[in-house]
Amino acid sequence: MDGRQAGPEGPRGAAPSNPLGLQSPPGESPRILVPDVRCLGVTHSPEGVRPVSELILHHYPPSPFSEKVRIAFGIKGVAWRSVEIPRVPPRPLLFPMTGGYRRTPVLQVGADIYCDTALILAELERRYPRPTLFPEPDPGLTLAFGEWVDGPLFRAAVAVVLGTAAENLPEDFARDRVRIYFGPGARLEDLVAALPDWREQLQGRLRWLEQSLPAGADYFCGGRPGQRDAQAWYLCWFLNGRHPEGRAMVDAHPRLAAWYLRMEAIGHGSESPLSGEEALALCAASEPGATATGVADNPQGLRQGDAVAVRPQGEGGDPEVEGTLQSLDAVRLSLQRRDPEAGTVTVHFPRVGYRLRA
Numbered sequence: 001m002d003g004r005q006a007g008p009e010g011p012r013g014a015a016p017s018n019p020l021g022l023q024s025p026p027g028e029s030p031r032i033l034v035p036d037v038r039c040l041g042v043t044h045s046p047e048g049v050r051p052v053s054e055l056i057l058h059h060y061p062p063s064p065f066s067e068k069v070r071i072a073f074g075i076k077g078v079a080w081r082s083v084e085i086p087r088v089p090p091r092p093l094l095f096p097m098t099g100g101y102r103r104t105p106v107l108q109v110g111a112d113i114y115c116d117t118a119l120i121l122a123e124l125e126r127r128y129p130r131p132t133l134f135p136e137p138d139p140g141l142t143l144a145f146g147e148w149v150d151g152p153l154f155r156a157a158v159a160v161v162l163g164t165a166a167e168n169l170p171e172d173f174a175r176d177r178v179r180i181y182f183g184p185g186a187r188l189e190d191l192v193a194a195l196p197d198w199r200e201q202l203q204g205r206l207r208w209l210e211q212s213l214p215a216g217a218d219y220f221c222g223g224r225p226g227q228r229d230a231q232a233w234y235l236c237w238f239l240n241g242r243h244p245e246g247r248a249m250v251d252a253h254p255r256l257a258a259w260y261l262r263m264e265a266i267g268h269g270s271e272s273p274l275s276g277e278e279a280l281a282l283c284a285a286s287e288p289g290a291t292a293t294g295v296a297d298n299p300q301g302l303r304q305g306d307a308v309a310v311r312p313q314g315e316g317g318d319p320e321v322e323g324t325l326q327s328l329d330a331v332r333l334s335l336q337r338r339d340p341e342a343g344t345v346t347v348h349f350p351r352v353g354y355r356l357r358a
Contacts, residue, residue, distance in 0.1 A: 093276030
């Protein structure tokens, strides 16, 4: 093991605070590298209130998908605020901002809420383009790689982890995760019965993962870590922290094991805590930043200003998020909502992987 304390979903512990060289003036602590935000439509709050360009991640430490974003913060070398949320709903301080979106993590920038790690990483790249998460020349393959890791590979890992730990899992947690990843009719006992086959499926995909590392390269993206590395890292991190043989599964693949050690040294950037109450108050005191408006042609015939509802594709039992359609294109969709606690909020989703209806 790596010496970190294992949490219920992944290893937990302090990581090096500045392994990639967070830049700061002499005598000051490492801080965020702020670009010229005017071109991004990012506004700032009045004097005495934190700038709304501050990155706030709503997550819980052992969440594997949150780790994907946290390691991306480390790759970028940015500062961010950490709001710890409950592992399972309800989340009364977060839901007023998200409209009930129940997946983890969520990124908040003032009164703009970004859902799903695919969009969170895209927004992180937009706001902080250097160092890039796409050092390779084929970003489309990186996105497709992420779909594979998040889908078949992570599903096999979840089956092995849940099936192995079945007797010790809290009932509400096990029921929630089995429904999300395997559908409303899935049962934990079925995963236990199929555990030997799931282990074979996982090991075969880990071999593919190692074969995806370029020969002689330190990272999946070549000489520098990027989004492919963040995708692969959270999966291996999850196995290491949640399965008694997880690290051995990774170490069975020598190049993957060496890469894992390099990724461990990156850390999570510069993290500082924020309470859920403070984050909600900041949202209520802010206005959404400028967002590209307009709705592209779409099969549903939706138009800007239509009342719509959004939820992840699949049968995981996710509630719909309702709002007014503000913008829609092939990459993202944005809804505007009004909540008595959060104020006016714009909630952003990736277009791929989400179901939109009037």
